[in-house]
Amino acid sequence: MAIGIVGGVLLAVMRLSKNPVTSSIAWFYIWFFRGTPVLVQLIVWFNLGLVFEYINLGPFYKDEWSDFMTPFLTALLGLGLNEAAYMAEICRAGLLSVDEGQTEASHALGMSHAKTLRRIVIPQAMRVIVPPTGNEVINMLKTTSLVSVVQYPELLRAAQDIGQTSGAPAEMLFLAAAWYLLLTSVFSVGQYYLERYYARGSSRSLPATPFQKIKANVLSLSNRSSTTGGTA
């Protein structure tokens, strides 16, 4: 996922670049990785060894493909590169949502392109980027179950294996589902706080965190009880 997000930001900036070469490279990448199913990509990565027997990065690295392309690396590359293509489009929408006047004002102050992007444009784009990214993260988490096809022992596969040996396959599948739910819930909470952080300045007052809401309720309750106590 980290590969996906970093790659996505890079691709989005490349696509919006004035240089026609960089923007078409990005366009091509997105076209390819978005246009083919992840499952196919995963299997292709894993089986590239059938086409290229050796991987040869000159003096740095040389090995047989099947040794190099472990299930873990396949999972990482296959999912990461695919995710980058989706994230690129999300980031591009975010960057485009920031008013051009912001870039101009920043340039007029003498800030460089890179600083403008990092300090001014991206923090504002995040407001648009975070919600769909939350979707992507959760989707990604669930997509990891696809990796079982390349023999990587991820959650679903592990559950099935244990289920078979212990003789309780249905229970283990329920357990796996519960784990997915737990993990996605953790991410949802993270997303809430992230959104709240990037919302600063955009609405007149920040929404309260659940914790603050509870605190406020408890306080008002205890106030009420103390006032009633006083009059009684």
Added chain:
Amino acid sequence: MTAMVKAEGVHKSFGPVEVLKGIDLEVKSGEVFCLIGPSGSGKSTFLRCINHLEKINAGRLYVDGELVGYRQKGDKLYELKDSEVAVKRRDIGMVFQRFNLFPHMTAVENVMEAPVQVKGVSKSQARTRAQELLDRVGLADKAGNYPSQLSGGQQQRVAIARALAMDPKLMLFDEPTSALDPELVGDVLDVMRDLAESGMTMIVVTHEMGFAREVGDSLVFMDGGVVVESGHPREVLTNPQHERTKSFLSKVL
């Protein structure tokens, strides 16, 4: 007096449309230079050429004796790299019609941003200076507010403070009061008047003829991408020589 800004035959086209058709003018150091003209006459475009937010197609534009976005070699102009342009822009403050404050930063953070990021001033120093500048534009108590929590007039004054934080030698104002409710215009003009008295060189695109008359040292009337008439504001405004100036002034006054 030396010229702070000197334009020689500045041309600018957007595709086939020629917006500036040879602008010649000179802005002296320390003066308030007002630019008026009908909508679409190229005032904003000219202002944006001065700090190289727009490239020019022909002519020369000097700020404090130096070309802004270009380097001259022999007879040819070469465009500077983005980083070199950025260095030149530090000395030129700009205030926009729509403020363009950074909405994710508080007022004081807006003012601190460029000194910290561009000049490498320490945060505490930049904060002290930003507080002083906010005080100067009458907003000392609004330092912690986000732009969305400020009125238009207050936002524009923060924008002025933000530009001043870079200690520019030239300030460009593009219709700084046009987006404001009438009762908020006065506060912003007061700040600009103060700034003029402190000796800042200012180029002001404006529809506020009262301000031009009182504060301006020179005034230029532009129409259709050329300078039609120029002179002292009082003379041009009360006794215009050209038909086009007369008809424009009769509409706005």
